Amino acid sequence: MTVDVVVLTLREGRLEVVLIERGETPYLGAYALPGGFIRPDETLDEAAARELAEETGVDAAGHIEQFHAYGDPLRDPRMRVVTVAYLAIIPDLGAVKGGSDARTAQLVGVDGLLSRRPTVELAFDHDQVLRDGVEAARTKLETTSVATSFVGREFTLSQLRSVYEAAWGIPLDPGNFRRKVLASPRFVTPTGRVAAPGPEGGKPAELYRSGSRRLIALDPPLRRPRRRGA
Amino acid sequence: MTVDVVVLTLREGRLEVVLIERGETPYLGAYALPGGFIRPDETLDEAAARELAEETGVDAAGHIEQFHAYGDPLRDPRMRVVTVAYLAIIPDLGAVKGGSDARTAQLVGVDGLLSRRPTVELAFDHDQVLRDGVEAARTKLETTSVATSFVGREFTLSQLRSVYEAAWGIPLDPGNFRRKVLASPRFVTPTGRVAAPGPEGGKPAELYRSGSRRLIALDPPLRRPRRRGA
DNA sequence: GGAATAGTGTCTCTGAGACAGTATAGT
DNA sequence: ACTATACTGTCTCAGAGACACTATTCC
Secondary structure (H helix, E strand, C coil): CEEEEEEEEEECCEEEEEEEECCCCCCCCCEECCEEECCCCCCHHHHHHHHHHHHHCCCCCCCEEEEEEECCCCCCCCCCCCEEEEEEECCCCCCCCCCCCCCCEEEEEHHHHHCCCCCCCECCCHHHHHHHHHHHHHHHHHHECHHHHCCCCEECHHHHHHHHHHHHCCCCCHHHHHHHHHHCCCCEEEEEEECCCECCECCCCEEEEECCCCCCECCCCCCCCCCCCC | CEEEEEEEEEECCEEEEEEEECCCCCCCCCEECCEEECCCCCCHHHHHHHHHHHHHCCCCCCCEEEEEEECCCCCCCCCCCCEEEEEEECCCCCCCCCCCCCCCEEEEEHHHHHCCCCCCCECCCHHHHHHHHHHHHHHHHHHECHHHHCCCCEECHHHHHHHHHHHHCCCCCHHHHHHHHHHCCCCEEEEEEECCCECCECCCCEEEEECCCCCCECCCCCCCCCCCCC
8 A cells, every 4th residue: 555646846837747766676766756655553645745755855735635546456566556646736846855765856847758758767657647647737727726836925927827838738818817817716816016027028917825725616617728629 | 455335326316325234343233335355456446346246236337436545544443444435326226135245235315324413324434435425426417427327228308407406406497407418419319209208297308318338528517506605 | 277397499697718909017 | 119028908609597488298
């Protein structure tokens, strides 16, 4: 019985995931999601948060949630291992340090990992776990205020929009996005202050904070545009 | 490592769940969800389908899907047991037979089980599992064609509507419901035939079949009416 | 005919999306 | 001035819901 954690963040407009380099067989030296065995006296949630902190130094601060269990008898060549997979979403923290047991932890672009010719091969069935985790995050962006977990404490609506654009892989209309976000009660609250424009100029953007400490349901949901046909 | 299955069906317009009477300690004689230990050589999905068939005689026919894992260290007084919970949805089959190991299996109304003063106490944390499973089913009704799994091979739109009304606990407008269902591509297909009216008379209703063998996503979703405020 | 259920038509409101236009910064 | 970004306004269309109306059955 193990837990594995898909930790997503946004860096330079790209969706990235925290990977560790395995220090043990099997898959020694390969990249994998952080995770490990559940201790007898802890809940699944506690195990996920603990393993994440131990192996990567990341504090998920309660923003961690289970999304699927994987139990194929052959998924681990050593023995039967059932894993409960978790999703955590954090702002860009700069560097991610290696964990207590000296494994390296680093951020890797999700697009490359999930493309037809992956940049890196992942251990076990972690490519499937990552795929499902990213899909869970995309859906969560539609129905909850989780997007604010990707950005810092104060942010502009452009930054919030870039979260959706990176996760969904499509551009969104700035005006329509603004209207929808401001129409959702308690999604964001204005601070009254403005941010300095970027190096390319432009009007200074208003700064907002998350409208609630906890995750809230968006009503109406901010629906992802559906593909035509099918 | 166990699996537990929430099997929902509709009988006389009420949502019911399959429960077994436990034949072993702990909770001997109490009611519980069907389920049991995972064998070393089977997937989680296989384990769920097997336990369901063994204990209740129900064949979920592939319509069975995991929705959450439960791993509180104290949820089973004997030992640490992590369970992966599954949701299955079946038409009213009449009686549910007891399983191979002679335990009784029966249908119990969900409303009574989840009310403040439950009609029956459930073993372990199965009241929470049931609660989550019912909520998963309610959401699945919004976004997928799963409602057709509650009814027989051919059905009227009134019968399909009563699935939603029972699961959501609210009445729906027949005209609007009809329009939305028929507007969803591949949700249902007409047979051209009509059903005999009920004992209270009324116009004969057209018969439909499920529009697809597999579960499909509804686009647009058939959204559950949201509560006002908050 | 009356009651009950099935099905159709219509009106209104909300939200999504496209897109034009205005405001304020850097160069 | 020009450009880039932030923000606002407007038009159109799709879907949801309320509800009136017609159709067909049983009593």
